[in-house]
Amino acid sequence: MRSGLANPVGTCYNNIVKADIVNDKYVRLGKVRSVIRDLFEYGNARKAQIGEENVFDFSLGNPNVPPPAEFDAVVGELLAACDPVTLHGYTSAQGAASVRQAVADYINGNFGDHVTADCIYMTCGAAAAIVITLCALCNDGDEVLTFAPYFPEYSVFAGQAGAKLVAVPTVPGAFGIDFDALAAALSERTKAVIINSPNNPAGVVYSAEEVSKLCAILRAHSQKLGRPVWLVSDEPYRELVYGGVEVPYVMNYYADSVVCYSFSKSLSVPGERIGYIAVNGAAARFEDVYAAICGAGRALGYVCAPSLLQHAVARLLGRTSDISVYAANRDRLTAILRGCGFDVVTPDGAFYLFVRSPEPSAAAFSERAKGYELLLVPGDGFGCEGYVRIAYCVSPQMIERSVPAFRALAASYGLL
Numbered sequence: 001m002r003s004g005l006a007n008p009v010g011t012c013y014n015n016i017v018k019a020d021i022v023n024d025k026y027v028r029l030g031k032v033r034s035v036i037r038d039l040f041e042y043g044n045a046r047k048a049q050i051g052e053e054n055v056f057d058f059s060l061g062n063p064n065v066p067p068p069a070e071f072d073a074v075v076g077e078l079l080a081a082c083d084p085v086t087l088h089g090y091t092s093a094q095g096a097a098s099v100r101q102a103v104a105d106y107i108n109g110n111f112g113d114h115v116t117a118d119c120i121y122m123t124c125g126a127a128a129a130i131v132i133t134l135c136a137l138c139n140d141g142d143e144v145l146t147f148a149p150y151f152p153e154y155s156v157f158a159g160q161a162g163a164k165l166v167a168v169p170t171v172p173g174a175f176g177i178d179f180d181a182l183a184a185a186l187s188e189r190t191k192a193v194i195i196n197s198p199n200n201p202a203g204v205v206y207s208a209e210e211v212s213k214l215c216a217i218l219r220a221h222s223q224k225l226g227r228p229v230w231l232v233s234d235e236p237y238r239e240l241v242y243g244g245v246e247v248p249y250v251m252n253y254y255a256d257s258v259v260c261y262s263f264s265k266s267l268s269v270p271g272e273r274i275g276y277i278a279v280n281g282a283a284a285r286f287e288d289v290y291a292a293i294c295g296a297g298r299a300l301g302y303v304c305a306p307s308l309l310q311h312a313v314a315r316l317l318g319r320t321s322d323i324s325v326y327a328a329n330r331d332r333l334t335a336i337l338r339g340c341g342f343d344v345v346t347p348d349g350a351f352y353l354f355v356r357s358p359e360p361s362a363a364a365f366s367e368r369a370k371g372y373e374l375l376l377v378p379g380d381g382f383g384c385e386g387y388v389r390i391a392y393c394v395s396p397q398m399i400e401r402s403v404p405a406f407r408a409l410a411a412s413y414g415l416l
Protein backbone atom coordinates (compact mmCIF):
# COMPACT_ATOMS: atom_id res chain seq x y z
CA MET A 1 0.00 0.00 0.00
CA ARG A 2 1.54 3.36 -1.05
CA SER A 3 0.34 6.69 0.27
CA GLY A 4 0.98 8.25 -3.13
CA LEU A 5 2.66 11.22 -1.48
CA ALA A 6 6.05 12.36 -2.78
CA ASN A 7 8.70 12.62 -0.06
CA PRO A 8 11.12 15.46 -0.77
CA VAL A 9 12.95 14.90 2.53
CA GLY A 10 13.11 11.08 2.28
CA THR A 11 16.27 9.02 2.74
CA CYS A 12 17.26 6.60 0.01
CA TYR A 13 17.53 3.08 1.51
CA ASN A 14 19.31 0.21 -0.13
CA ASN A 15 19.06 -3.00 1.85
CA ILE A 16 16.01 -2.31 3.93
CA VAL A 17 14.95 -5.27 6.10
CA LYS A 18 11.24 -5.13 6.80
CA ALA A 19 11.57 -6.45 10.35
CA ASP A 20 13.84 -3.52 11.17
CA ILE A 21 11.31 -0.77 10.62
CA VAL A 22 7.97 -1.90 11.95
CA ASN A 23 6.47 -4.63 14.09
CA ASP A 24 5.62 -7.53 11.76
CA LYS A 25 2.99 -8.92 14.11
CA TYR A 26 0.95 -5.72 13.79
CA VAL A 27 1.59 -5.46 10.05
CA ARG A 28 -0.05 -8.88 9.72
CA LEU A 29 -2.96 -7.88 11.93
CA GLY A 30 -3.46 -4.66 10.01
CA LYS A 31 -3.32 -6.26 6.59
CA VAL A 32 -5.36 -9.39 7.17
CA ARG A 33 -8.83 -7.97 7.57
CA SER A 34 -11.50 -10.06 9.24
CA VAL A 35 -13.70 -12.12 6.92
CA ILE A 36 -16.70 -10.22 8.33
CA ARG A 37 -15.22 -6.82 7.45
CA ASP A 38 -14.21 -8.09 3.99
CA LEU A 39 -17.75 -9.20 3.28
CA PHE A 40 -19.14 -5.94 4.63
CA GLU A 41 -16.83 -3.92 2.35
CA TYR A 42 -17.77 -6.16 -0.59
CA GLY A 43 -21.43 -5.47 0.23
CA ASN A 44 -20.89 -1.71 0.22
CA ALA A 45 -19.21 -1.90 -3.20
CA ARG A 46 -22.01 -4.12 -4.50
CA LYS A 47 -24.70 -1.75 -3.15
CA ALA A 48 -23.04 1.12 -5.03
CA GLN A 49 -23.19 -0.99 -8.22
CA ILE A 50 -26.69 -2.48 -8.12
CA GLY A 51 -28.56 -0.44 -5.51
CA GLU A 52 -28.81 -0.83 -1.76
CA GLU A 53 -32.19 -2.56 -1.90
CA ASN A 54 -30.81 -5.37 -4.09
CA VAL A 55 -28.10 -6.55 -1.69
CA PHE A 56 -29.05 -8.69 1.33
CA ASP A 57 -26.32 -7.88 3.80
CA PHE A 58 -26.40 -10.21 6.81
CA SER A 59 -22.69 -9.73 7.56
CA LEU A 60 -22.28 -7.32 10.47
CA GLY A 61 -23.47 -7.32 14.09
CA ASN A 62 -24.34 -3.64 13.95
CA PRO A 63 -27.71 -3.08 15.68
CA ASN A 64 -30.38 -1.82 13.27
CA VAL A 65 -32.65 -0.68 16.10
CA PRO A 66 -32.02 2.91 17.29
CA PRO A 67 -30.99 3.61 20.89
CA PRO A 68 -33.96 4.07 23.26
CA ALA A 69 -35.36 7.62 23.33
CA GLU A 70 -34.06 7.97 26.90
CA PHE A 71 -30.50 7.76 25.57
CA ASP A 72 -30.80 11.04 23.64
CA ALA A 73 -32.77 12.58 26.51
CA VAL A 74 -30.10 11.68 29.09
CA VAL A 75 -27.26 12.90 26.87
CA GLY A 76 -29.20 16.16 26.32
CA GLU A 77 -29.76 16.59 30.05
CA LEU A 78 -26.08 16.00 30.80
CA LEU A 79 -25.01 18.50 28.16
CA ALA A 80 -27.48 21.09 29.47
CA ALA A 81 -26.96 20.60 33.19
CA CYS A 82 -23.31 19.69 33.77
CA ASP A 83 -20.25 21.88 33.91
CA PRO A 84 -18.77 21.30 30.43
CA VAL A 85 -15.18 21.36 31.67
CA THR A 86 -15.91 18.51 34.07
CA LEU A 87 -18.28 16.61 31.75
CA HIS A 88 -15.79 16.55 28.86
CA GLY A 89 -12.67 16.28 31.01
CA TYR A 90 -10.63 13.22 31.94
CA THR A 91 -12.21 11.04 34.59
CA SER A 92 -10.22 8.76 36.91
CA ALA A 93 -8.57 6.07 34.81
CA GLN A 94 -10.94 3.44 36.23
CA GLY A 95 -14.00 5.65 35.62
CA ALA A 96 -15.85 8.39 37.50
CA ALA A 97 -16.54 7.33 41.09
CA SER A 98 -20.29 8.06 40.83
CA VAL A 99 -20.54 5.98 37.65
CA ARG A 100 -18.69 3.01 39.19
CA GLN A 101 -20.96 3.25 42.24
CA ALA A 102 -24.06 3.17 40.00
CA VAL A 103 -22.74 0.12 38.12
CA ALA A 104 -21.87 -1.68 41.38
CA ASP A 105 -25.34 -0.92 42.81
CA TYR A 106 -26.95 -2.23 39.63
CA ILE A 107 -24.97 -5.50 39.72
CA ASN A 108 -25.61 -6.05 43.43
CA GLY A 109 -29.29 -5.16 43.09
CA ASN A 110 -29.89 -7.52 40.17
CA PHE A 111 -27.47 -10.41 40.52
CA GLY A 112 -26.35 -10.67 44.17
CA ASP A 113 -23.93 -8.88 46.42
CA HIS A 114 -20.60 -9.27 44.62
CA VAL A 115 -18.93 -5.92 44.01
CA THR A 116 -18.14 -2.46 45.33
CA ALA A 117 -17.44 0.61 43.19
CA ASP A 118 -13.76 -0.34 43.52
CA CYS A 119 -14.38 -3.59 41.60
CA ILE A 120 -15.54 -1.68 38.50
CA TYR A 121 -13.34 -0.38 35.69
CA MET A 122 -15.08 1.54 32.88
CA THR A 123 -13.91 0.69 29.34
CA CYS A 124 -14.34 1.48 25.66
CA GLY A 125 -16.77 -1.41 25.13
CA ALA A 126 -16.32 -5.16 25.58
CA ALA A 127 -13.36 -5.36 23.19
CA ALA A 128 -11.30 -3.10 25.44
CA ALA A 129 -12.65 -4.89 28.52
CA ILE A 130 -11.49 -8.28 27.23
CA VAL A 131 -8.05 -7.23 26.01
CA ILE A 132 -7.39 -5.36 29.28
CA THR A 133 -8.57 -8.34 31.34
CA LEU A 134 -6.47 -10.87 29.42
CA CYS A 135 -3.38 -8.63 29.59
CA ALA A 136 -3.98 -8.25 33.33
CA LEU A 137 -4.35 -11.99 33.97
CA CYS A 138 -1.93 -13.67 31.56
CA ASN A 139 1.80 -14.16 31.31
CA ASP A 140 3.69 -15.24 28.21
CA GLY A 141 2.95 -18.85 27.30
CA ASP A 142 -0.36 -19.06 29.18
CA GLU A 143 -3.41 -20.61 27.54
CA VAL A 144 -6.86 -19.06 27.38
CA LEU A 145 -9.68 -21.52 26.63
CA THR A 146 -12.90 -20.62 24.92
CA PHE A 147 -15.77 -22.59 23.42
CA ALA A 148 -16.14 -22.77 19.65
CA PRO A 149 -17.79 -21.11 17.85
CA TYR A 150 -16.36 -17.93 19.38
CA PHE A 151 -15.87 -14.21 18.63
CA PRO A 152 -12.78 -14.23 16.34
CA GLU A 153 -11.15 -11.23 18.03
CA TYR A 154 -10.48 -13.37 21.13
CA SER A 155 -7.38 -14.78 19.43
CA VAL A 156 -6.10 -11.24 18.76
CA PHE A 157 -6.75 -10.22 22.38
CA ALA A 158 -5.12 -13.37 23.78
CA GLY A 159 -2.13 -12.83 21.48
CA GLN A 160 -1.79 -9.27 22.75
CA ALA A 161 -1.63 -10.71 26.27
CA GLY A 162 1.16 -13.12 25.25
CA ALA A 163 -1.23 -16.04 25.62
CA LYS A 164 -2.54 -18.65 23.21
CA LEU A 165 -6.25 -19.06 22.54
CA VAL A 166 -7.35 -22.70 22.73
CA ALA A 167 -10.72 -23.44 21.11
CA VAL A 168 -12.73 -26.14 22.86
CA PRO A 169 -15.33 -27.85 20.62
CA THR A 170 -18.96 -27.80 21.77
CA VAL A 171 -21.80 -30.27 21.31
CA PRO A 172 -22.28 -30.44 17.51
CA GLY A 173 -25.40 -28.65 16.31
CA ALA A 174 -26.59 -27.47 19.74
CA PHE A 175 -23.31 -25.72 20.72
CA GLY A 176 -23.69 -26.35 24.47
CA ILE A 177 -20.55 -27.07 26.52
CA ASP A 178 -18.92 -30.44 25.83
CA PHE A 179 -17.50 -31.21 29.27
CA ASP A 180 -15.29 -34.07 28.06
CA ALA A 181 -13.71 -31.75 25.50
CA LEU A 182 -13.22 -29.15 28.24
CA ALA A 183 -11.53 -31.69 30.53
CA ALA A 184 -9.23 -32.71 27.67
CA ALA A 185 -8.30 -29.09 26.93
CA LEU A 186 -7.43 -28.02 30.49
CA SER A 187 -3.68 -28.05 31.14
CA GLU A 188 -1.12 -26.69 33.58
CA ARG A 189 -0.87 -23.65 31.32
CA THR A 190 -4.59 -22.82 31.43
CA LYS A 191 -4.90 -19.34 32.91
CA ALA A 192 -8.44 -18.37 31.97
CA VAL A 193 -11.63 -19.55 30.29
CA ILE A 194 -13.74 -17.08 28.31
CA ILE A 195 -17.45 -17.75 28.02
CA ASN A 196 -19.82 -15.72 25.86
CA SER A 197 -23.48 -16.35 26.63
CA PRO A 198 -25.64 -15.38 24.75
CA ASN A 199 -23.12 -16.40 22.15
CA ASN A 200 -21.93 -14.76 18.98
CA PRO A 201 -22.36 -16.51 16.52
CA ALA A 202 -24.46 -19.49 17.71
CA GLY A 203 -27.00 -17.62 19.88
CA VAL A 204 -26.70 -20.33 22.54
CA VAL A 205 -27.34 -19.36 26.19
CA TYR A 206 -25.71 -21.58 28.83
CA SER A 207 -28.14 -22.90 31.44
CA ALA A 208 -27.56 -22.62 35.20
CA GLU A 209 -26.72 -26.35 35.23
CA GLU A 210 -24.08 -25.91 32.53
CA VAL A 211 -22.49 -22.91 34.25
CA SER A 212 -22.56 -24.75 37.56
CA LYS A 213 -20.87 -27.82 36.10
CA LEU A 214 -18.31 -25.67 34.27
CA CYS A 215 -17.44 -23.90 37.52
CA ALA A 216 -17.10 -27.16 39.45
CA ILE A 217 -14.59 -28.37 36.84
CA LEU A 218 -12.67 -25.09 36.96
CA ARG A 219 -12.63 -25.16 40.78
CA ALA A 220 -11.18 -28.67 40.74
CA HIS A 221 -8.57 -27.69 38.16
CA SER A 222 -7.64 -24.55 40.13
CA GLN A 223 -7.24 -26.71 43.22
CA LYS A 224 -4.97 -29.07 41.32
CA LEU A 225 -2.83 -26.20 40.00
CA GLY A 226 -2.75 -24.37 43.33
CA ARG A 227 -3.86 -21.11 41.67
CA PRO A 228 -7.05 -19.82 40.14
CA VAL A 229 -8.16 -20.56 36.62
CA TRP A 230 -10.01 -17.33 35.88
CA LEU A 231 -13.51 -17.32 34.42
CA VAL A 232 -14.02 -14.35 32.10
CA SER A 233 -17.62 -13.78 31.04
CA ASP A 234 -18.02 -11.68 27.88
CA GLU A 235 -21.57 -10.30 28.06
CA PRO A 236 -22.43 -7.81 25.32
CA TYR A 237 -25.66 -9.71 24.58
CA ARG A 238 -26.84 -10.28 28.20
CA GLU A 239 -30.21 -8.57 27.69
CA LEU A 240 -30.80 -9.89 24.17
CA VAL A 241 -32.65 -13.09 25.05
CA TYR A 242 -35.95 -14.46 23.82
CA GLY A 243 -38.76 -16.49 25.36
CA GLY A 244 -37.88 -15.65 28.96
CA VAL A 245 -34.51 -17.42 28.94
CA GLU A 246 -32.33 -16.61 31.98
CA VAL A 247 -28.64 -15.80 31.64
CA PRO A 248 -26.88 -17.03 34.82
CA TYR A 249 -24.55 -14.47 36.44
CA VAL A 250 -21.12 -16.10 36.79
CA MET A 251 -20.28 -14.38 40.08
CA ASN A 252 -23.02 -16.48 41.71
CA TYR A 253 -21.15 -19.63 40.70
CA TYR A 254 -17.44 -18.83 40.79
CA ALA A 255 -15.36 -16.46 42.92
CA ASP A 256 -12.41 -16.06 40.55
CA SER A 257 -14.53 -14.40 37.89
CA VAL A 258 -14.48 -11.23 35.83
CA VAL A 259 -17.43 -9.88 33.83
CA CYS A 260 -16.73 -7.91 30.65
CA TYR A 261 -19.87 -5.95 29.81
CA SER A 262 -20.74 -3.65 26.92
CA PHE A 263 -23.58 -1.25 26.18
CA SER A 264 -22.91 -1.54 22.41
CA LYS A 265 -25.74 -3.96 21.69
CA SER A 266 -28.14 -3.44 24.59
CA LEU A 267 -28.40 0.32 23.98
CA SER A 268 -27.52 0.17 20.24
CA VAL A 269 -24.48 2.45 20.67
CA PRO A 270 -21.54 0.38 19.29
CA GLY A 271 -19.83 3.41 17.80
CA GLU A 272 -19.81 5.27 21.11
CA ARG A 273 -17.50 2.74 22.83
CA ILE A 274 -18.65 2.18 26.40
CA GLY A 275 -18.65 -0.82 28.71
CA TYR A 276 -17.05 -2.03 31.93
CA ILE A 277 -15.04 -4.71 33.68
CA ALA A 278 -16.45 -6.01 36.97
CA VAL A 279 -14.02 -8.05 39.07
CA ASN A 280 -15.69 -10.31 41.61
CA GLY A 281 -14.91 -8.77 45.02
CA ALA A 282 -14.39 -12.30 46.37
CA ALA A 283 -11.69 -13.18 43.80
CA ALA A 284 -8.31 -14.50 44.96
CA ARG A 285 -5.74 -11.69 45.36
CA PHE A 286 -8.49 -9.22 44.41
CA GLU A 287 -6.30 -6.17 44.97
CA ASP A 288 -3.59 -7.43 42.61
CA VAL A 289 -6.15 -8.37 39.97
CA TYR A 290 -7.75 -4.93 40.04
CA ALA A 291 -4.33 -3.24 40.07
CA ALA A 292 -3.29 -5.35 37.07
CA ILE A 293 -6.46 -4.27 35.25
CA CYS A 294 -5.62 -0.61 35.94
CA GLY A 295 -2.03 -1.29 34.83
CA ALA A 296 -3.08 -3.04 31.62
CA GLY A 297 -5.53 -0.24 30.76
CA ARG A 298 -2.72 2.24 31.32
CA ALA A 299 -0.18 0.30 29.23
CA LEU A 300 -2.69 -0.08 26.40
CA GLY A 301 -3.20 3.70 26.44
CA TYR A 302 -6.91 3.82 27.21
CA VAL A 303 -6.51 6.72 29.71
CA CYS A 304 -10.23 6.62 30.61
CA ALA A 305 -13.52 5.61 28.99
CA PRO A 306 -15.41 8.50 27.29
CA SER A 307 -16.68 10.72 30.10
CA LEU A 308 -20.02 11.77 28.58
CA LEU A 309 -20.86 8.15 27.81
CA GLN A 310 -19.89 6.99 31.31
CA HIS A 311 -22.33 9.45 32.85
CA ALA A 312 -25.03 8.59 30.30
CA VAL A 313 -24.94 4.82 30.83
CA ALA A 314 -24.87 5.24 34.62
CA ARG A 315 -28.39 6.69 34.24
CA LEU A 316 -29.54 3.97 31.80
CA LEU A 317 -28.45 0.75 33.49
CA GLY A 318 -30.83 -2.10 32.62
CA ARG A 319 -32.48 -0.12 29.82
CA THR A 320 -32.43 -1.55 26.26
CA SER A 321 -33.37 -0.53 22.75
CA ASP A 322 -36.49 -2.22 21.34
CA ILE A 323 -35.32 -5.83 21.21
CA SER A 324 -38.75 -7.07 20.13
CA VAL A 325 -37.55 -6.27 16.58
CA TYR A 326 -34.81 -8.90 16.94
CA ALA A 327 -37.24 -11.46 18.34
CA ALA A 328 -39.55 -10.97 15.33
CA ASN A 329 -36.60 -11.14 12.90
CA ARG A 330 -35.34 -14.32 14.52
CA ASP A 331 -38.72 -16.03 14.17
CA ARG A 332 -39.30 -14.88 10.60
CA LEU A 333 -35.83 -15.70 9.31
CA THR A 334 -35.77 -19.08 11.04
CA ALA A 335 -39.11 -19.93 9.39
CA ILE A 336 -37.90 -18.74 5.96
CA LEU A 337 -34.67 -20.74 6.14
CA ARG A 338 -36.38 -23.89 7.40
CA GLY A 339 -38.96 -23.48 4.65
CA CYS A 340 -36.05 -23.50 2.19
CA GLY A 341 -34.71 -26.76 3.65
CA PHE A 342 -31.74 -25.28 5.54
CA ASP A 343 -30.72 -26.76 8.89
CA VAL A 344 -31.22 -24.04 11.56
CA VAL A 345 -31.20 -24.21 15.37
CA THR A 346 -33.45 -21.56 16.96
CA PRO A 347 -31.12 -19.35 19.01
CA ASP A 348 -32.09 -18.27 22.54
CA GLY A 349 -30.19 -15.00 22.42
CA ALA A 350 -28.00 -12.43 20.62
CA PHE A 351 -28.95 -11.61 17.01
CA TYR A 352 -27.32 -14.28 14.86
CA LEU A 353 -28.35 -17.55 13.23
CA PHE A 354 -25.62 -20.15 12.78
CA VAL A 355 -26.76 -22.21 9.81
CA ARG A 356 -25.27 -25.48 8.61
CA SER A 357 -23.76 -25.20 5.16
CA PRO A 358 -25.35 -27.63 2.65
CA GLU A 359 -21.84 -28.38 1.32
CA PRO A 360 -18.73 -29.20 3.39
CA SER A 361 -17.03 -25.87 2.72
CA ALA A 362 -18.82 -22.93 4.35
CA ALA A 363 -16.55 -20.60 2.35
CA ALA A 364 -17.83 -22.14 -0.89
CA PHE A 365 -21.43 -21.82 0.35
CA SER A 366 -20.87 -18.16 1.28
CA GLU A 367 -19.31 -17.56 -2.15
CA ARG A 368 -22.27 -19.15 -3.92
CA ALA A 369 -24.67 -17.08 -1.78
CA LYS A 370 -22.92 -13.93 -3.02
CA GLY A 371 -24.13 -14.87 -6.50
CA TYR A 372 -27.66 -14.32 -5.16
CA GLU A 373 -26.57 -11.07 -3.42
CA LEU A 374 -26.80 -12.79 -0.01
CA LEU A 375 -23.91 -11.90 2.32
CA LEU A 376 -23.46 -14.76 4.82
CA VAL A 377 -20.27 -15.02 6.90
CA PRO A 378 -18.45 -18.39 6.70
CA GLY A 379 -18.08 -19.82 10.21
CA ASP A 380 -14.48 -21.03 9.95
CA GLY A 381 -13.22 -17.73 11.45
CA PHE A 382 -15.40 -18.50 14.50
CA GLY A 383 -13.52 -21.78 14.97
CA CYS A 384 -16.35 -23.95 13.66
CA GLU A 385 -16.29 -25.34 10.15
CA GLY A 386 -19.35 -26.09 8.03
CA TYR A 387 -21.58 -23.21 9.16
CA VAL A 388 -22.38 -19.66 8.10
CA ARG A 389 -23.40 -16.81 10.39
CA ILE A 390 -26.44 -14.75 9.47
CA ALA A 391 -26.77 -11.52 11.47
CA TYR A 392 -30.47 -10.68 11.83
CA CYS A 393 -30.01 -7.19 13.29
CA VAL A 394 -31.36 -5.96 9.96
CA SER A 395 -34.59 -4.38 8.78
CA PRO A 396 -37.62 -6.70 8.55
CA GLN A 397 -38.12 -5.31 5.02
CA MET A 398 -34.70 -6.57 3.94
CA ILE A 399 -35.54 -9.99 5.32
CA GLU A 400 -38.73 -10.05 3.21
CA ARG A 401 -36.88 -8.87 0.11
CA SER A 402 -34.28 -11.62 0.60
CA VAL A 403 -36.80 -14.50 0.45
CA PRO A 404 -36.54 -15.15 -3.34
CA ALA A 405 -32.73 -15.09 -3.06
CA PHE A 406 -32.72 -17.67 -0.23
CA ARG A 407 -35.15 -19.84 -2.20
CA ALA A 408 -32.98 -19.65 -5.32
CA LEU A 409 -29.88 -20.47 -3.27
CA ALA A 410 -31.64 -23.45 -1.69
CA ALA A 411 -32.88 -24.61 -5.10
CA SER A 412 -29.31 -24.48 -6.44
CA TYR A 413 -28.47 -27.16 -3.84
CA GLY A 414 -31.57 -29.19 -4.66
CA LEU A 415 -33.11 -28.40 -1.23
CA LEU A 416 -36.34 -27.14 -2.79
Ligand code: PLP
Pocket residue numbers: 061124125126127128151196199200234236261262263264270274275
Ligand atom coordinates in the same frame (compact mmCIF):
# COMPACT_ATOMS: atom_id res chain seq x y z
N1 PLP B 1 -17.65 -9.84 22.32
C1 PLP B 1 -18.52 -10.33 21.44
C2 PLP B 1 -19.00 -11.72 21.59
C3 PLP B 1 -19.00 -9.54 20.38
O1 PLP B 1 -19.87 -10.05 19.50
C4 PLP B 1 -18.53 -8.21 20.26
C5 PLP B 1 -18.95 -7.37 19.15
O2 PLP B 1 -19.62 -7.75 18.23
C6 PLP B 1 -17.60 -7.75 21.22
C7 PLP B 1 -17.19 -8.58 22.24
C8 PLP B 1 -17.07 -6.36 21.17
O3 PLP B 1 -18.10 -5.47 21.45
P1 PLP B 1 -17.85 -3.94 21.79
O4 PLP B 1 -18.52 -3.14 20.75
O5 PLP B 1 -18.49 -3.75 23.10
O6 PLP B 1 -16.39 -3.72 21.86
